[in-house]
Amino acid sequence: MKILMVHQNMPGQYREMLDWLIAQGTHDLVFLTQRQNYPDKPGVQKIVYRPHAGPAKDAYGLSRVWEEAAGMGYGAALAARKLKEAGFTPDIILGHTGWGELMFMKHIYPDVPILGFFEYFYLAKGGPVGFEPEDEVSDTVPFLLQARNTVPFTNLHVIDQGIAPTRWQRDCFPAAFHDKLYVCHDGIRTDKLRPDPDVTLNLGRAGQVSRKDEIITYVARNLERTRGYHVLMRALPEIQAARPNARILIVGGNDTSYGKKSEAAGGLRAEMEAEVGSRIDWSRTHMLGQVPYEDFQKIVQISRCHIYLTMPFVLSWSLLESMAMEATIVASDVAPVREAITHGETGLLADFLRPADLAEKVISVLSDPARYAHMGPAARKHVVETYDFLNVCLPQHIDQINALVPEDVRIKL
Structure with a gap:
């Protein structure tokens, strides 16, 4: 043809x-x-x-x-x-x-x-x-x-x-x-996107991490409001206080793909640093920028809890890809996400408008991983059957x- x-x-x-x-x-x-x-x-x-x-x-x-x-x-x-x-x-x-x-x-x-x-x-x-x-x-x-x-x-x-x-x-x-x-x-190529219990990731000066480490992940094309970066940052101090060994890997550029740009010099990233930066442990917060696709896979595979945030908008490939890799996901409770995730079965849904709800659910996943161990395999099964x-x-x-x-x-x- x-x-x-x-x-x-x-x-x-x-x-x-x-x-x-x-x-x-x-x-x-x-x-x-x-x-x-x-x-x-x-x-x-x-x-x-x-x-x-x-x-x-x-x-x-x-x-x-x-x-x-x-x-x-x-x-x-x-x-x-x-x-x-x-x-x-x-x-x-x-x-x-x-x-x-x-x-x-x-x-x-x-x-x-x-x-x-x-x-x-x-x-x-x-x-x-x-x-x-x-x-x-x-x-x-x-x-x-x-x-x-x-x-x-x-x-x-x-x-x-x-x-x-x-x-x-x-x-x-x-x-x-x-x-x-x-x-x-x-x-989604679920035949290529799978969990890897042996995955390791080199964070440069911050050292190498593996599945043994308590890793939280967040991925977006850009760190912007439509994809909930400000919600993540407002929830992060509470998460870090409750989980003193947790490290968070944040993937995304400092631009705006959707919606209104931040008026702050330096974009939303700088705006949120000014708002909550004094309450964040930056030694455990790794801003990775935009990464190659192979590194994105490793980041998700190494994650104990993957955070996906979005306003009601176009569903990101990264959510379905993360589900295919059996990530344990806490995501926004909005209509497009509910089409892919069933709360308590294939992930947890949190109120986008309440950073404290996001923090509570992430802390729960990290505190009692056995309780949520079923969600990653169930998420992959759903993506294999549907996407x-x-x-x-x-x-x-x-x-x-x-x-x-x-x-x-x-x-x-």
Whole structure:
């Protein structure tokens, strides 16, 4: 099959799918992206496109997102046109709908079906907006978010079939989308993500740690409010006071991927150090920044208690990956997390708005590990049965792809 994948940050949600298609060795694969530094992969042609234009610095706020999306969409379309002129017409296009890259693809390939990835519909009420009482929501926010949603609304009429990775994410979209969206996660390689009782990790000057050490872990792309970094830090003094031998490994960059940035110089990390830093034992607090994927696996495998925090928002791959590695997890008690974790069975759920509740549950896990020993294996079992890429998610995705293309080019499992 000839497949065109479109995602500004290659490979994005197509990480596992791309590798599987390459391994089959029978497909003509082209990936259209903005990510220049992603390493070339044998078996796939990477084409880097640039947005045709972007909004001016003083662009009107309500049209800024549309201008960005239109510039990305037209830039991607121009790259696709060159691809077509070079003789490549795909059997199907797979792409993310969030940034506008697919908007004009039907002008280039009018007869090619498009399967679009719908990640999130921005809610003026619900989701992370106004979730915390301390979060003052500007009167302009509903207007800005409705304007942002012009992009998925436009894409609804471009794609032939859509996908949402979780039920909660699907249900964020209005009912008009639902008939076009099937629900299936990108998939987790549970065959590669497993517990390792013999794992060790070198922390540099802080020495080497193993499963014998009392290790707490927290992982996010960036240390930000949407992913609960401030909640973690407010809970940490109580945790450290109760568990004098516990060490915490904190993974995440000092930027903002989602939501509002901290106004403090140095970001949320500096803001929280100013708020609670005098009550934290920094000799047992290891800020690791962003780490390679192999190190992330070791960090989770070595953990006695893994903390996953998020406002009601897109579910992180890291939660499901940690479950696959049999981590004992304390996570936010919010709807998207409840879709993956059952309290007391596959993890513990804590009130995001009460750092003391998070602290109490983490301390309980560390104080009586035998009481919670069942949760890690149960978490892995659930992920294997529900989110495994090869046996659960891949067959569903292939069925949806095959339903859009002629029989003679369909993918065989």
